[in-house]
Amino acid sequence: MEYETPLFFHVMEYANRAEGDVIDMVSGNPDWEPPEALREGLREYADLEPDRFQYAPSEGLLELREEIAARRGVDADQVVVTNGAGEANYLAMARALERDRGDEIVLTDPVYPYYPGKTTMLDGTQRFVATDDKGRLDPADVREAASEETAAIVVATPNNPTGAVYPESTMAALVDVAEEYDAILISDEVYDHYDLSGEFASALGVDSSHRIVTNAFSKSMAITGVRVGYAIFPPELVENAKSRHMLVNVATTRPGQYAVLRALRETGPDYYEANRELLRERVDTFTDALDTAGAEYTTPRGSFYVMARFDGYPGTLENVERLIDEAGVAGMPGEAFGDSRSDWLRFALVTPRVEEAARRLAAYFE
Known part of the structure; x- marks a missing residue:
């Protein structure tokens, strides 16, 4: 089996090799400070006894699992602490596929490209459901796409790349579809602290044995390099997930x-509200510049990405490289996220140079 290297790495490498100053709007690495208590915890840890530098319990430190469980309204035994949300999603998708309820994973279009990549890695097949022009997902379309071959339905809310936020009614309806086809709804909620709409609803709000929720502290605490995430499984699905994780x-x-x-x-x-306010300001700054450039764009209701379409400039890898070389701004090609946004580009608003990037894009496309 052959795996494709994600385009993220290609674009970042190209930007790093480029001559001149390039503003990175590719990756979702927050540029703001982590909580001070996290820094203090790492300093404190350095002076602990040698036994604290050995293996942790495989499923995660009990105190951390209990803290997560108390905040999410679940039992600590349902929580598996993982290497970020990436591993959490891998465990969830693997657990859904190994139930022998089909090999199909239903994904949205546009889609975060690691989901189809993991589907391939796990020998699953992909089926895509298009969202509307604002990134909203209609559960009726998911129901129409689902079948007896559907092992899982994977969604992200708040969404990467569209910034859409799915309300409680959507989440409940998606769980209904999963139950109807004996599939698993996998809800990636890693951007839950960046809900700008007030409409975010966790899939945990629906009591069901047909949903798994994944999350991490990578984005919410601005610590993508620390690699602490988690998955919350129904009681009957958690043991095999723990074994695979181990x-x-x-x-x-x-x-x-x-x-x-x-x-x-x-x-x-x-702490979290200050970061949301910073993000709101960056959204306004960036979209104002897109207006100046005459671009069509999505205004994120959550997460920290903006998708934009410039007339006559489709979102190909070639055009992304041109933008790096000629405008000094690195974004992601829309084609990386599926067929429906192949004319678009995606920009991550996690750089203190958002205003400068906005000026460069406005000047380039005016």
Whole structure:
């Protein structure tokens, strides 16, 4: 089996090799500060006894799992702490496929490209359901696409790349579809702290044995390099997921878990609201420049991405490279996210140079 290297890496490598100054709007690495309590936790950990530098319990530190469980309204035994949301999604998709309820994974279009990549890696087949022009997903379309071969339905809310946020009614309807076809709804909620709409609803709000929720602290605490995520499984699905996690990774970082636990306990809501406010300001700055450039664009209701379409400039890899060379701005080609947005480009608003990038794009496309 052959796997394709994600286009993210190609674009980042091209931008790094480019001559001149290039503003990185490719990857979702927050540029703001992590919680101070997280830094303090890492400092404190350095002075602990040698036994604290050995393997953590495979499913995660008990205190962290209990803290997550209390916040999410589940039992701690349902929580598996993972190497970020990436592994959490892998475990969830693998668990859905190994139930022998078909080999099909229903995905949205546009889609975060790691989901179809994981589907291929797990010997599943992909089936796509288009969202509307604002990235909203109609559960009726998902129901029409589902069949007896459907093992899982994978959604992300708030969404990457469209910025859409799925309300409670959508999540409940998607769980209904999963139950109807004895499939698993996998809800990736890694951007839940970046809901700008007030409409975010977790799939955990629906009591069902047909849904798995994945998340991580990578985005919410601006620590993508620390690699602490988690998946919440129904009780009847969790044991095999724990075994696969142990075989693949043994355990995830013990210092990272320790620091995240301290940050969870000591970081108040003001930290998260300040980051959302920063993001709101960047959305306004960037979309104002897109208006100047005459672009069509999506205004994110969550997450921190904007998709834009410039007349006569389709979202190909070649055009992304041109933009790097000629405008000094690196974004992602729309074709990386599926067929429906192949004319678009995606920009991540996680750089302090958003205003400068906006000026460069406006000047380039005027």
